[in-house]
Every structure is written in C-alpha cells, then in structure tokens.
Amino acid sequence: MKSIYIVFVTLFAALSMSVFAAPMTIPMGKHLEKGVTCAQCHKENPPAKAVPFEKCESCHGNNDAMAKRTEKVEPNPHFNHLGDVTCTECHKNHSESVLICSNCHKFNLKTP
Numbered sequence: 477m478k479s480i481y482i483v484f485v486t487l488f489a490a491l492s493m494s495v496f497a498a499p500m501t502i503p504m505g506k507h508l509e510k511g512v513t514c515a516q517c518h519k520e521n522p523p524a525k526a527v528p529f530e531k532c533e534s535c536h537g538n539n540d541a542m543a544k545r546t547e548k549v550e551p552n553p554h555f556n557h558l559g560d561v562t563c564t565e566c567h568k569n570h571s572e573s574v575l576i577c578s579n580c581h582k583f584n585l586k587t588p
C-alpha cells in the first residue's frame with residue numbers, strides 16, 4: 477500500500493514538473509501582475525519559442541525610448557557603447573535576468 481502511494485506521488489511530481497517546467501517555475505513578475513497574456517508576447521500557441529525583441533518594443537518602445545525612461549540610472553543600461561543590444565539578452569522574463577555589461581564591467585545594477 478505504502479509503495480503504491482510513493483509511486484503515485486513520484487509520478488505526479490514528474491508529470492507536473494514536465495508540464496510546468498521552466499516558464500512556470502519563475503513567474504513573469506510585473507507582466508503577470510499587469511495582466512499581460514502569453515499571446516501578447518508569443519505568437520505560437522502554446523508558446524514554444526523565444527520572443528523577438530520587436531514584440532517588446534511594440535509595448536515599451538526601442539532602446540532609445542527606454543534610455544529616456546532610465547536616464548537617471550547610473551550607468552544607463554539602455555544607452556551604451558554596445559549599440560543596439562536586444563532586450564531579451566538581459567531581460568529573460570521566465571528566468572533570472574542578466575546584465576551583459578558584467579562580462580566586462582562591475583556595475584551595481586539589478587536587471588528586473
């Protein structure tokens with residue numbers, strides 16, 4: 477009886493992990509709070525591929541627009557000598573974001 481129970485629990489854990497893998501373990505933060513839906517970023521249903529940065533820009537504007545919004549941040553992560561880097565190189569949405577500047581610099585910035 478006990479071993480059947482353990483098999484059941486293990487199966488359930490494995491199943492839920494495979495269904496809700498990567499994107500679900502880390503929430504979408506503000507996007508979820510503000511009611512942004514999967515389909516507003518992903519054009520395929522169900523979502524399967526990475527999202528092109530043009531999607532991000534359709535709501536947030538491009539690097540220049542973002543640079544204006546974060547002009548008081550030092551150094552400004554959206555205006556830099558790398559030129560046009562794409563949004564998702566830093567903002568990951570379903571996993572911990574990164575700061576590609578850190579390959580060369582040590583800045584006190586946290587990417588949301």
Ligand code: HEC
Nearest residue numbers: 499507512513514517518523524525526527564568569570
């Ligand atoms: C704000 C835009 C945005 C929203 C909303 C969003 N996603 Fe994503 N999603 C992304 C981005 C960006 C990536 C690529 C992540 C990366 O590059 O690490 C991604 C990747 C994924 C992937 C993995 C594809 C791969 O590259 O391996 C899946 C699956 C996924 N999303 C599912 C979902 C589901 C389900 C929802 C709705 C609950 C959702 N996403 C909502 C932006 C979004």
Ligand code: HEC
Nearest residue numbers: 505506507510512516517527531532535536563564567588
């Ligand atoms: C359908 C419109 C929409 C799309 C598409 C969209 N966003 Fe957003 N995003 C929002 C809204 C609304 C908020 C919350 C208000 C704000 O901060 O502007 C937000 C917030 C954010 C934040 C701040 C999060 C925080 O926790 O402070 C980041 C970073 C962000 N978006 C990046 C992205 C990236 C990268 C993409 C493309 C993968 C993307 N967004 C696509 C609407 C969108």
Ligand code: HEC
Nearest residue numbers: 532536538539542549553561562563566576585586587588
């Ligand atoms: C080099 C990494 C990097 C890239 C590329 C990048 N961002 Fe950001 N972004 C950041 C960091 C770091 C912050 C946090 C700034 C701060 O401390 O307020 C941020 C903040 C934001 C915010 C929240 C702004 C706020 O007022 O709270 C949004 C929205 C956003 N980014 C969208 C974008 C979009 C859209 C793109 C592409 C056009 C993009 N980002 C490209 C690093 C990046």
Ligand code: HEC
Nearest residue numbers: 551552553554555556557558561575576577578579580581
């Ligand atoms: C491939 C390596 C590399 C990356 C990635 C990189 N930088 Fe730089 N950065 C440099 C070099 C080299 C210099 C010039 C030498 C110096 O002043 O330290 C520089 C200089 C700077 C300066 C001027 C520093 C000063 O004291 O005048 C700023 C500001 C800056 N980078 C911001 C950024 C930001 C923001 C990012 C991410 C969006 C970034 N860098 C990404 C290599 C890089």
